[in-house]
Amino acid sequence: MSRIGRARDLIHPRALGAIALAAVAPLVAACALDDEAGGPGTRPDSAARATNGGQFEFSAVVPGVYHARGVGDLVAGSNAAVIVNEHDVLLVDSHISPAAASALLEELATLSDRPVRFVANTHWHFDHVHGNQVYPPEVEIIGHEATRAVIAAGGSNSGRSYESFIGVLPDRIARLEATLDTVSDDSVRAALRRTLDSQRAFHAQVREVVPTPPNTTLSERLTLFRGEREIRFLFFGRGHTEGDVVVHLPRERVLITGDLITAGIPYMGDGFVDEWIETLEHLKSLDFEWIVPGHGMPFRDRERIGHLQDYLRDLWNQTVAFHERGLPAEEAARRVDMRSHADHFDVREPGVPLLTVTRIYELLDGAAG
Ligand SMILES: [Zn+2]
Numbered sequence: 001m002s003r004i005g006r007a008r009d010l011i012h013p014r015a016l017g018a019i020a021l022a023a024v025a026p027l028v029a030a031c032a033l034d035d036e037a038g039g040p041g042t043r044p045d046s047a048a049r050a051t052n053g054g055q056f057e058f059s060a061v062v063p064g065v066y067h068a069r070g071v072g073d074l075v076a077g078s079n080a081a082v083i084v085n086e087h088d089v090l091l092v093d094s095h096i097s098p099a100a101a102s103a104l105l106e107e108l109a110t111l112s113d114r115p116v117r118f119v120a121n122t123h124w125h126f127d128h129v130h131g132n133q134v135y136p137p138e139v140e141i142i143g144h145e146a147t148r149a150v151i152a153a154g155g156s157n158s159g160r161s162y163e164s165f166i167g168v169l170p171d172r173i174a175r176l177e178a179t180l181d182t183v184s185d186d187s188v189r190a191a192l193r194r195t196l197d198s199q200r201a202f203h204a205q206v207r208e209v210v211p212t213p214p215n216t217t218l219s220e221r222l223t224l225f226r227g228e229r230e231i232r233f234l235f236f237g238r239g240h241t242e243g244d245v246v247v248h249l250p251r252e253r254v255l256i257t258g259d260l261i262t263a264g265i266p267y268m269g270d271g272f273v274d275e276w277i278e279t280l281e282h283l284k285s286l287d288f289e290w291i292v293p294g295h296g297m298p299f300r301d302r303e304r305i306g307h308l309q310d311y312l313r314d315l316w317n318q319t320v321a322f323h324e325r326g327l328p329a330e331e332a333a334r335r336v337d338m339r340s341h342a343d344h345f346d347v348r349e350p351g352v353p354l355l356t357v358t359r360i361y362e363l364l365d366g367a368a369g
Contacts, residue, residue: 054072054107055070055072055100056068056070056071056107057069057071058111059297059298061081061290062249062254064083064229064252065081065082065083065084065249065252065292066081066084066111067079067297068080068081069297070095070100073194073197073198073201074099074100074103074198074201075097075198075199075201075202076095076096076100076103076104077096077097077127077128078093078095078096078125078128078258078259078295079093079293079294079295079296080092080094080095080104081093081256081292082108082111082112083247084112084114085114085226086226086227087226087227088115088116088118088226089108089117090116090117090118090119090120090224090226091104091118091119092122092256092258092292093119093120093121093122093129093294094121094128094129094132094135094141095127095128095130095131096126096127096130096205096206097131097202097206097208097209098130098133098134098205098209099201099208100131100205101131101132101134101135104131105134116135116139117138117139118139118141118142118224119132119139119142120142120143120247120256121143121147121214121245122244122245122247122256122258122259122294123143123144123147123240123241123243123244123245123258124143124147124150124151124155124156124241125156125161125241125259125270126162126165126209127165128259128294129147129151129212130156130157130206130209130211132212132213132214133209133210133211133212137215140215141212141216142214142216142217142233142245143213143214143217143218143243143245144214144219144242144244144245145217145218145219146241147214147217147241147243147245148213148217149213151211151212151214152211152213154211156211157209157211160355161267161269161355164269166206169199169202169206170203172199173196173199173203176196180192218233218235218245219235220234220235221233221234228251229251229252231247231249232247233245233246233247233248234246234247234286236279236282236283237275237279238276239260239271239272239276239279240259240260240266240267240268240271241270241271241272242272244258246258246260246283249288250287253287253290254288255286255292256292257283257292257293257294258293259294259295260280261283261291261293261304261305262296263293263295263296263299264296264345265308265311265347266295266308268315268353268359268360269355269356269358269359270359271359272363272368273312273316273356273363274312274316276312277309277312280305280308280309280312281309283305284302284305291304304344307341307344307345310341311341314340315356315360316360318337319356319357319360319361320360320364322335323360323361329354329357329358330354332357332361333351333352333354333357333358334351335350335351336350336351336357337350338352
């Protein structure tokens with residue numbers, strides 16, 4: 001999952017127009033899980049991008065390999081990657097709900113008429129796996145054995161991270177309704193109403209989820225050969241979660257990373273922040289030109305791996321120091337100052353999400369799973 005969006009993410013971009021967002025942005029919680037700015041120079045050739053007027057935008061990264069990003073009112077959660085093989089299709093990640101996964105399947109028909117035979121889950125977070133149930137049993141759903149274990153134990157639809165993004169939906173909807181009653185400007189009302197409709201639909205869609213774990217697992221690596229294509233599934237250690245798998249296409253030089261590295265700052269609430277730094281180091285040994293992340297746009301700049309390592313190292317060290325001094329997590333979350341990374345990440349003021357510090361405190365206290 002991505003970090004909670006910035007203020008302008010609170011209302012769907014299509015509905016923005018020229019409205020006075022500042023008036024309403026603080027009143028509602030983040031509604032956008034599905035996008036994160038990738039920064040300049042990160043987008044594949046715009047001529048290769050197409051939305052077809054639907055819920056997803058498909059960008060060709062290399063021939064036959066697409067980045068699919070939710071751009072409509074339907075909440076998609078993570079990106080997906082689409083790998084079209086000689087006789088079949090492999091998808092990486094299944095979005096946040098069966099409705100989102102079904103919409104992707106429908107729109108996929110504009111790219112290929114080959115059947116989806118494989119789905120990879122990069123990790124167990126709900127926004128990457130809660131569409132798994134739409135695939136029939138003969139589709140192989142590939143993931144790390146830890147990912148299967150967490151989902152099978154009910155971990156993808158419970159716990160702190162789930163509650164902070166999904167459990168808050170009824171409250172978020174109530175606040176949007178209350179806000180709508182206080183706004184008179186027509187364009188703001190229209191934008192709020194559209195967001196409200198989207199969130200109500202999303203709430204109904206998440207209630208349809210039946211968590212469905214991978215039916216094919218790996219512990220360190222697995223390789224598929226599909227015609228000319230070699231598709232490697234690789235686990236290098238704990239990071240964003242305990243079971244992050246990256247998908248590497250060595251011939252096409254594409255690396256699909258889930259949330260191990262994203263276009264912005266990845267969510268940390270279930271991370272192994274110290275081990276994550278070392279896990280990222282392994283990515284540097286792979287041959288690739290493109291990184292296709294779980295959130296945000298594909299990018300080519302390999303230096304970003306080092307930037308994220310630097311960020312994680314600094315975050316870890318600052319938080320350890322506050323922990324040693326006995327500061328409560330709430331205060332540490334306000335005081336951790338990551339502004340020295342502003343050249344590479346969207347950091348504008350001191351402070352990090354409380355869940356980030358809570359998680360690091362758990363790791364330090366030996367209380368993390
Ligand atoms: Zn995630």
